[in-house]
Amino acid sequence: MAQIAARPDTAIDPIALRRAFGTFVTGVTVITTLDEDGTPRGMTANSFTSVSLDPPLLLVCVGKSASSFPAFTAAPAFAVNLLHEGQVDVSATFASKSPDKFQSVNHDRVHTGSPILTDSLTWFDCTVHTRVDAGDHVILVGQVQAFGTSPSAPLGFCRGRYASVKDPLPAGWLASHGMIIGYLIEAEDNLLLRSDGKGGWVLPTARRRKADSRLMIDDGDALSLVSEDTFLYSVFDVADSDPGYLIYRARLAADAAGSALPAGLQFFPIDALPYDLIPTHELRSMLRRYVRERQEKRFGIYMDTGDGGRVAMIDGQARAWMPVAQD
Incomplete structure (x- = not known):
């Protein structure tokens, strides 16, 4: 075994030390x-x-x-x-x-x-x-x-x-530990998108999975929503990458519609979304489905699966849950 040691009166050779560190x-x-x-x-x-x-x-x-x-x-x-x-x-x-x-x-x-x-x-x-x-x-x-x-x-x-590292994944390993939470936020006939900083547009994201009347978005700003109009819309992965995405439908509160938006956010007409500037195929497909279902007034909840996914359709408008009558 080769040994390189410094005498008390000799400085450590940084090149040799770097090579030694590099064996880890x-x-x-x-x-x-x-x-x-x-x-x-x-x-x-x-x-x-x-x-x-x-x-x-x-x-x-x-x-x-x-x-x-x-x-x-x-x-x-x-x-x-x-x-x-x-x-x-x-x-x-x-x-x-x-x-x-x-x-x-x-x-x-x-x-x-x-x-x-x-x-x-x-x-x-x-x-x-x-x-x-x-x-x-x-x-x-x-x-x-x-x-x-x-x-x-x-x-x-x-x-x-x-x-190279061989066989890195032990049996039973859980691949996913978190999800990116995206929001389809409407105001009248417009949908809110966020600049990705590269000339493209994506959905606003937030840490919380379910918003109340105020949604704290990842940029640190808050948006006022109609809390009873927030619903799960889609769950999917992107090209085997982790985390996956949870997408919610939501509506901007009427008293916030005229307020200035935080930097990087912009409303686009529902019928004129910038699909060519949406960075991923999955997000583009989800937005096209959303626009189509909105026109039909018949929304679905999409769950990603290995054979192409499943959509559970929801007919009619959302209504309040009716409690069981008490005797």
Whole structure:
């Protein structure tokens, strides 16, 4: 066994030390955040560790020489996206100095607003718990606010090269631990959409599965809804990625219809939705079905299955549940 040790009067060779550190097999992550003006920032990192279950903590180390370092030291939140074996190109992109890193990957916001790479192996959406200065890095400890995972094989890294991991999924593993909650919010004959920051449009999303009269959307703003007009509409996955989607129908409250919308939100006429700017096939298909069922005044609840899904149709208008008469 080769040994390299420093004498008391000799400094550690950083190149040899780096190679020694590199013999520890790790996964590969992309850590993401938003800078002060809301621009997504991200970088590849493999210094990731789980820390605690109660409270739920993890840590990543951010090099002070990284171009994204100022954003990670100032932002109140960040996300860690673990890559799967088919994302070597994503790792390379976020390890580069490209100004358009997010243009080639699907990403969304779930809880904190930090970009979540929706096709990744596993993601953790975190608020900053602690920052610790550590030499040429800062240790960023995050408290997990939301997470999701998938049954894909992880992308490994060892001795400066990517490595394969065989049979990563034990029997009985549960692939899904969370859902993205989307809302079809109407006002008169218009539907509310949210800018995805890349020229496309998606649904507003929220943390809560069922809204009351006020819906707190993921951007931190609130919308006033007619609570009794909120119904489950669709449940589906997107290209085997985790998390899946829960979609609710809802209606904007009359007293909020004339108010200014939060930044990034816009109403579109129901009969003129920008389908060519909707980023995923699943979302486009769901919106077309919604428009068709709205015209017919006959809505369904769609549940995704391996053979194409199931739709349970609901006839007539929703009405109050009638309690059983008491003797």
